[in-house]
Amino acid sequence: MKELMNKMPELLKLHKNKVLAGAAALLIIIVAVVLSRCKGDQIADGSPTAKVTRGNMVISVLQSGELVPRTSKDIINQVSGNAKIVYIVEHGAEVTNGQLLVELESTDLEERFLQQQQAVTTAEADLRLAEEELEITKLQHASDKQSAELKVELAEMALVKYVEAEYPQQENVANSDIKLAEQELEQARSELEGTQELYDKGYANLQDLRSAQFNVDRREITVENKKADLEILQKYTSIESGKELTNNVSSAKSELERLIKSYEAEMSRSDARISAQRTNLEIERSQLATRERELINTKTYADFEGQVFYPNTSNNRRQPQIETGASVDYRQKILSFPNLSSWNLKVGVPEALVEKISKGQEALATVEALSGFLLKGRISQVSAVPDNQDFLSTGVKTYTIIIEVDSVVSDKLKPGMSTKVEIVTDRLENVLQVPIQAVVSKGNDHYVYVINRKRKELRPVGIGKSNSQFIEVISGLKEGEEILLYAEVEAEKDARLDKTPLEEAGKSGAGDSAEPHSSVPPTMPRGEDFPGEYGDGFGGYGGGAPMGGAPRGFDGAGGPPNGGFGGGTPGRMPGAGQGRAGNE
Template sequence: MKKKIIVTIVIAVVLAVGVFSLAYGNKKTETSDMPVYEAQRGPLKISIVQSGTIKSRDQIVIKSELEGRNTIITLIPEGTVVKKGDLLVELDASNLVDKRVDQEITVQNAEASLINAKEDLEITKNQAKSDISKAQLDLDFAKQDLEKYLEGDYPNQLTEKKKEITLAKEELALAEERLANSQVLYAEKFISKSELQSDEIAEQKRRLNLELAENDLMLLEEYTHNRNIAQYESDVDQAEMALDRIKRKSNANIIQAEANLRAKTAEFERQKEKLAKYIDQLDKTKIYAPSDGLVIYASSTKGSGWRGRTEPLTEGSEVSEREELIHLPKDAVSNAELALHEASLQKVKSGMRTIVSVDAIPGRTYTGKVFSIAPLPDPQSMWLNPDLKVYTTIVHIDQADPELRSGMSCKVEIIGETYDDVVYVPIQAVVRHEGRTVVYLEGSDEPHPVEVGLDNNVMVHIKSGLEGGERVQLTPPLQSETYTGQSEVIPAQIEETKPDELTAAETPAAGTDIPAAAGKSKKRPANLENLTPEQREELKKKIENMTPEQREQLKNRMQQQLE
């Protein structure tokens, strides 16, 4: 603990001195004080070392299929070897049980409504048939009444009136004849005057009866007949329209009853499906093993740090729908999953060979190859740190080892190129000057152009412009900018090489190290005083514009130099 505090204080002091030197330093350091490195010729391996997590290649992923968030009430211990059908997880089902009971009641009500709708449809059809039959009968009667009047009642009435006129005429003729006789008899004093008057009255009555009969015939032919015709024809028309109305209304009632039946049927089916869904959800509250295997919690395979900020799976935890709960590996074939930084993206291709070492299995390494690189950055890492973009990379491990378990931490060395005999120097010795890639030879302030190839973040391949044995400065003047391969350009004196990363696999021969000039230590602090005011201001801005990741890398490198 004390050592970490001391290191932190030293780093803060060095940064403060650096900023102070940027602002106020104006002394020039002699070239002879610069550390140098003798360019080496020999084998060089271009590789990238990245931390990752072991995961099973072929596994069954068990997820929660319950809607919403649910609480785990029973959970099988991690590491348990299970058989097919064993209970793995049981989720809280109390809320679903209540919903199922309520839904069963709803289904019964919906079924009763459906039966009522069916009966209502039959009643509506029967009523429609009855109404239409009655309206049709009324129409038939109206037509028959019209026909009866035209062909029966009216001719009979006409004949009756004509008969009455004929009788009235005959009665009148008799009355006139009798009156004439009475007048003769009265003149001869055979009858009295009262008898004569009686015959006169009788004759007058018969005359009036004839006029009435003739008037009745005229009224029948000119008024009553026309009115009856209009009435009977109107009755026929009204009966026809009533029949049409009843047919339309009955059809509308039937259509409405059928629509209501369809609606009740659909509602009943929907409620039944909802009930079936609750029953299915209740069944899914208990998750059983689909096959034999070793129980591994999904939270254990997420890794740790910025990529795996997940709570461990325990009883009482809440899980969401489709959330991964348990992994059941099918065999011992494994993958290594790692987060490849965008700076190394162009150096890694699918199919490259790899060497995998697992922290939990010391002394053993595994071979493999890069299987896939995600086309887009990991969204979780971008959400946690928008300035950090990493790409999920899958490495297939060749060996099947039962000791490799999901969730183990590992280191993956991705081998890009291997050269048998090339010239190389530390990457911080190569800088950019006026658009050219150059190095600074020992004892010279003049840039020396070189052509570079790939680098492994420690050594860079020199294709031309430098021979083995030539000595180059490790801290070029600040008028230049460092060559950082696929990384961003940062000040030369700040971008120091990690001495502990110069492994035998990355250097030309075992035991070769970066030599120091004239006994100078290779861990000496960077010289920040050989700057013009403009260069100091520019460097200060570059430090301020560094991403959090770059500042963290700078801090780690300075910490390693000071340890």
């Protein structure tokens, strides 16, 4: 214990030295961090900068388009089904009146034409047969009807004859017979009385008397029979005969009526059969005319003079390219004879931008194949529905707009030429503006790096409309202030804005080549200013990239180590992949 107390001063001195050493090390670390922070806020010499300016801005939409004639005469395939091209003039060829333009395969059509001719011949024969059968039916009916009408007439005459002639005559005969029999009876009775007197006087014998009595009895029976005959005639025979004759009349009339109705039904069937045969013949003749027309349409001749062009089928995967040997669909356009004195621009505008487009807006366009050739015009049509073909091929809904180009005369313009079209959607006057690459965004917040005494300050700003180069500043900046370009690159280096993993992945895009180093901001290629179509990623670090970085889609190369990110205008596709390291 005593020994420990003796060593205590030495231990305290050692502890004090260690504390001082630790404090000194901590101080060195703090100073290093502060110096590092101060050094991080400094900007490197030659960093690209720009001034906040005030002026006018043109807000526009930049899209690819196609040059199309305003009016044209189209050569359409008029052959049904698929038809193979066996000959076609060259694309852009000068043709003369009467020249063969296109010829389609006709072997199958010729065979179908001959088959259809046979079908027409058969249909004509069927119609003639039906019409002849109808005439025979009419003649037979006329004969049968005449016979039936005669039977009715004879039956009626027989009835009238019996009622008005035969029966009265029979009745008169019967009455006459009765009267005659009564007279004969009266005479026989007189003779009997005379014979009786003679018998009583002895002048006649018994046999004479009996004979006279027998004669009276016979005459009485005859009278009774004649009266019975009359009664039978009146009560039975006349009624029976009348009914029979009346029935004969009814039967004859019924037969006539049945014959008439049967004829009417047969005529209806015959008319329907003939009508069907006529319709069938018309159909067969129409099909024959169609076959003949299709056969004629396999060859198309020019009725004009000028240039003809193939249609552009690159945007329609269901239609093959027009060429010899290709098959074309019915009603598909094969050739076009355009009026080369007036033009339109056909542009597909993405769904996100179509609300900015309206009829009457002005547009400028350059023709990719003609350097320095500028077209001007205004929007004349805006489609109300999206283009299905574009959606099927790209998955992006686009709306077709038509721009009428102002009068321009040039034999260099050709249908289908690719164009770059800029549609002016708004004009801003006297507004603050900065280059679009000077603004970095986080959610709905926007920032710029303001330079103050060679130090950068991350400052929030309010922004308005933008075009492909500049963005309107509503608040946060003053005219003349100096700002850093490629603000998003600086923000990533400083890590002052928190980013999600998805955002980090979106910033890793890179291209393949580098721009030379320059302290002057390079001219940025234009890009469309709508969401979703263009990516937000920038090129990777690329050790040795130029100080100003490279436009999007390029690797840094040839600059000092640890150069900045690429900061060009938005590229066509979202940034993806790590940029290749640049050379020191």
